[in-house]
Amino acid sequence: MTRPFAAGLMLVGSLGAQPTEVATLATPAKATSFVLAKTGRLAGAVCEDRKLLLWTLPDGRMLQTIDLSGRDIDAIAISEDGARIAAGDHGGGYTVWATSTGARQMHIQMPFYPFALVFSPDGKRLAIAPVGEPVQIYDPASGQKRLALQRTTGGTAAIAFSRDGGRIATAGTDTVVRIYDARGGELLARNADFLLVPLTASFTADGKQLLAAGADKIIAWLDAANGNVIRASAKAADPVMSLHVSPDGSLVAALLMHADNMLMAGPLVISETASGRKVQEWLPASLALGGGWTEDGRLLVATATAKAIHIWRVR
Amino acid sequence: MLKARFTRRESLLQCAALGLLRFAPSVGLHQAVSALEAQERNIARKPTQWNEIGPFYKRLAPNNMQLRAPDDPGLPVTVRGKVFDIRGDTLAGAMIEVWHADHLGHYDLDGYRFRASLSSDPAGKYSFDSVMPGHYPARVCQHIHYLVTAPGHKPLVTQLYFATDPVFEGDPDRNYSRDPLVMSRELVRPVTLSGDPKSIQANVNFEVVLDRL
Numbered sequence: 253m254t255r256p257f258a259a260g261l262m263l264v265g266s267l268g269a270q271p272t273e274v275a276t277l278a279t280p281a282k283a284t285s286f287v288l289a290k291t292g293r294l295a296g297a298v299c300e301d302r303k304l305l306l307w308t309l310p311d312g313r314m315l316q317t318i319d320l321s322g323r324d325i326d327a328i329a330i331s332e333d334g335a336r337i338a339a340g341d342h343g344g345g346y347t348v349w350a351t352s353t354g355a356r357q358m359h360i361q362m363p364f365y366p367f368a369l370v371f372s373p374d375g376k377r378l379a380i381a382p383v384g385e386p387v388q389i390y391d392p393a394s395g396q397k398r399l400a401l402q403r404t405t406g407g408t409a410a411i412a413f414s415r416d417g418g419r420i421a422t423a424g425t426d427t428v429v430r431i432y433d434a435r436g437g438e439l440l441a442r443n444a445d446f447l448l449v450p451l452t453a454s455f456t457a458d459g460k461q462l463l464a465a466g467a468d469k470i471i472a473w474l475d476a477a478n479g480n481v482i483r484a485s486a487k488a489a490d491p492v493m494s495l496h497v498s499p500d501g502s503l504v505a506a507l508l509m510h511a512d513n514m515l516m517a518g519p520l521v522i523s524e525t526a527s528g529r530k531v532q533e534w535l536p537a538s539l540a541l542g543g544g545w546t547e548d549g550r551l552l553v554a555t556a557t558a559k560a561i562h563i564w565r566v567r
Numbered sequence: 568m569l570k571a572r573f574t575r576r577e578s579l580l581q582c583a584a585l586g587l588l589r590f591a592p593s594v595g596l597h598q599a600v601s602a603l604e605a606q607e608r609n610i611a612r613k614p615t616q617w618n619e620i621g622p623f624y625k626r627l628a629p630n631n632m633q634l635r636a637p638d639d640p641g642l643p644v645t646v647r648g649k650v651f652d653i654r655g656d657t658l659a660g661a662m663i664e665v666w667h668a669d670h671l672g673h674y675d676l677d678g679y680r681f682r683a684s685l686s687s688d689p690a691g692k693y694s695f696d697s698v699m700p701g702h703y704p705a706r707v708c709q710h711i712h713y714l715v716t717a718p719g720h721k722p723l724v725t726q727l728y729f730a731t732d733p734v735f736e737g738d739p740d741r742n743y744s745r746d747p748l749v750m751s752r753e754l755v756r757p758v759t760l761s762g763d764p765k766s767i768q769a770n771v772n773f774e775v776v777l778d779r780l
Contacts, residue, residue, distance in 0.1 A: 324747065342747055343596065344580065361584035363576055363597075367619075383619045384724060405714065405722040406620035425620045448625045448676060467622055467676055491622070491676065511623075512673050513704040 271534055271564040274552070275312050279305065283561050285325065285541055286554040289334030292546030294351060295554070296337045297561055298325045304339060306351050309563075316354040327366040331375030332547075336392055338378055340366030346380055348392040358395040362388075367425075368410050372417045372434070379420060381408035387422055389434070399437045404428065409466070410452045410494075414459040419476065421462050423450035429464045431476055441479035445472065451509075452494045456525060457501030463525075465492035471506060471528075485528055490518060496544050498551070501525055503567070505551055507540055515539060520553060520566060534566055576604060597750050611655035614778040616751035618726040621712055623674045628664055628682040634697035641670025641698030644758075644769040646727065649691040650715060651776045657691025658777065661717035665695060667710065672701035699729070699769055707746035708732050713775065720777035727773045728755040 281301035288295050294315070296306045304318040304325070323341035330337045336357065338348045342365045348358040358378075368381040371392070378392045384407040389399040406425030413420050413434060420434040429450050431441040448467035455462050461482065465471040471485040471492060493509040504525045508518040517539045522532040536555050543553035543563070551567035579600045582588035590599045601613060635643060650661040666682040668674050675681060681700075687693045700709045709732050715723040728739075728749055735742045739755040749755065762768040 345584065361577075361580050363580055364619075384617055405716075406624065406724045409622065425622075425624060427624070427626050447627060449620075449622050451622060467625075469676070511676055515705050 269532065271553070271566045273562050274565045275310060275563040277305075277307050277312050277561040277563070279556070279559055279561055282558050283541060283554075283556040285328050286543065286556070286561060287328050287330040287337065288543050288546070288552055288554070288563075289330050290332035290544070290547050291334055292548065292550060292552065294330065294334030295561075295563070296328060296330050296351070297541070297554075297556075298328055298339065304328070304337070304349075306337065306354075316349075316351065318349060318354050327369040329369040329371055329378070331371040331392075332373055333375055336371065336375055336378075338369055338371070338392065340369050340380065340382075344382065346390075348378065358390065358392050360390065360395055367407055370411045370413065372413045373415055374417055377417070377434070379411045379413070381411055381422070383407050387411060387420070389420075399435075401432055401437055402430070402439060404430075409449055412453045412455055412462070414455040414476070415457060416459060419455070419459070421453045421455065421464070421476075423453045423464060423466065425449050429453060429462070429474065429479065431462060431479060441475075441477060443472070443474050443479040443481065445481055448491075452492060454495040454497045454504070456497055457499065463495050463497065463504060465495055465506065467491040467511070471495065471504070483528070485523075488521075493518065496551070497525060498545050498567075499547055499549055503531070503551075505545070505566070517555075522551070522567065532566070536564070576600060579603060595744075595750065598752075601751075610653040612651055612653050612776045614653055614721075615723055615725055615775045616754055617724060618750060618754060619748060620714065620724045621726075623676065624664075624666065624712065624714065625676070625679070625682060628666065628679050628684040630685065631683050632685055632693075632695040634665075634681050634683050634695055639670075639698050641701070642767070642769055643696065644699045644771060645694060645696050646711065646771045646773055647692070647694040648773040648775060650687045650693065650717065651691065651774065652717075652720060653776060653778055657687075658717050658720070659687055659689045659691055661687040661691070661693075661715055661720075661777070663687065663693050663775075664714040664716075666712045667697065667700040668703050670698050670701045672703040674703070702734075706748070708734050708749060713773075715775050715777060717777055719780055721780055723775060723777050725775070726754060727771070729758050729769075729771065730755050731758045731769075 281299040283297040286297045302320045306316040328339045340346045344362045362382045364382040386403045387401040404424045408422045410423040427446045429443040451466035453464040462474045462476045469488045473482040490508045494507045496505040510516040519535045538555045650658040663685040711727040759770040
């Protein structure tokens with residue numbers, strides 16, 4: 253999910269090691285969104301000139317330039333192995349390309365643009381949350397719809413698969429977090445304790461818990477079996493825009509948003525998953541566009557300047 | 568009988584994507600599809616255009632039509648309207664949740680300032696007093712969020728916009744799409760000023776039409 257709902261006002265002291273820039277990717281125009289394959293070997297970005305660019309990492313070699321035909325992109329997603337990249341545009345068009353060739357693999361038209369877009373861990377399913385519509389799961393190779401989840405008021409702000417791909421969690425704009433069987437679509441658990449919209453969710457590595465957070469400014473650890481709150485963090489200064497659990501499950505990175513101006517940079521706060529103890533905090537110079545944990549345990553985050561993407565190694 | 572793979576709306580959008588259904592440049596895709604659907608269903612009133620809910624909806628807002636405190640800065644605004652169904656009948660007891668930014672464009676996430684949960688009266692009417700919302704920095708237009716629900720009807724999530732918004736430069740017909748989230752001109756409503764120069768007041772009418780389940 254790359255759509256920037258907002259960003260964070262918080263006085264941030266430097267806690268822990270400060271990030272180092274590990275790659276700089278030249279762009280013809282300013283990048284507006286960024287995705288990173290979990291392998292850490294492929295990155296994609298959409299730029300203001302309406303081009304989708306792909307690079308190999310760490311060498312920063314340009315792999316593909318895909319013309320988006322003037323479409324405004326609301327969300328992009330990349331499969332964990334980097335084989336596929338997907339984009340949803342403001343006209344409700346959803347497209348998947350093979351990253352190795354730039355060939356289009358799927359294109360469907362829906363009524364609305366996306367709030368969220370995410371591949372299953374094996375890359376064989378693409379979950380789409382069009383604004384105001386139920387989450388729908390497609391086979392990106394064939395473009396066939398596999399499943400539609402419950403219709404909820406307003407739609408879904410964020411989607412997360414469990415590591416084994418067996419469950420899918422949704423953060424609803426009706427403020428409810430739901431956990432479904434990802435194959436059959438049965439609702440397994442729900443949590444309705446949030447007052448405001450949860451904007452992000454992420455399963456722990458063992459799949460036993462789901463972390464959810466959003467405009468309530470707290471991170472809630474939910475029992476993935478029944479949706480009950482196990483514990484909650486202290487209230488942050490600003491809403492939580494995205495959560496990323498490390499591959500070994502020991503750390504969680506939370507990107508906060510600046511509620512009064514979502515275009516301003518918010519801090520990234522890294523905490524121990526088990527204790528909630530904060531171990532690192534970093535305020536990027538500009539809005540974090542995307543990124544995440546790689547499978548070898550690095551946390552990479554991208555920011556953009558007018559003609560480049562800067563990739564920072566935070567952990 | 569063969570089961571339809573797509574809803575009528577989805578099939579019309581698919582036709583548009585394939586070039587089998589075309590529109591004049593002056594007609595937006597979603598407006599055209601909604602109009603075509605309405606005509607096919609022979610309904611008296613077209614459902615109000617849906618618009619996204621945004622990240623700051625908060626449930627359990629108080630039932631209070633006075634969102635504006637006496638010392639609140641900003642242009643006072645009163646919004647009035649009626650809730651209808653698509654047959655043109657008024658809907659009593661519909662729940663109308665509204666929320667918006669203050670005059671500087673800030674949302675209250677910790678409390679319930681400029682948030683309310685109202686109910687339409689026996690004649691389907693509702694109203695509330697507030698201040699004209701400011702421009703939220705990541706949005707182009709001033710707006711008020713709505714979530715309207717009534718038994719037997721589809722929940723409606725939408726937003727109210729103001730024809731006087733400087734973004735439209737006095738011509739919302741031409742300029743409403745400057746905000747990419749404004750998907751229909753019909754959501755941009757005229758503003759009537761009343762009172763005297765020392766206590767000027769904006770008035771806006773916003774009728775909403777709910778589709779059947």
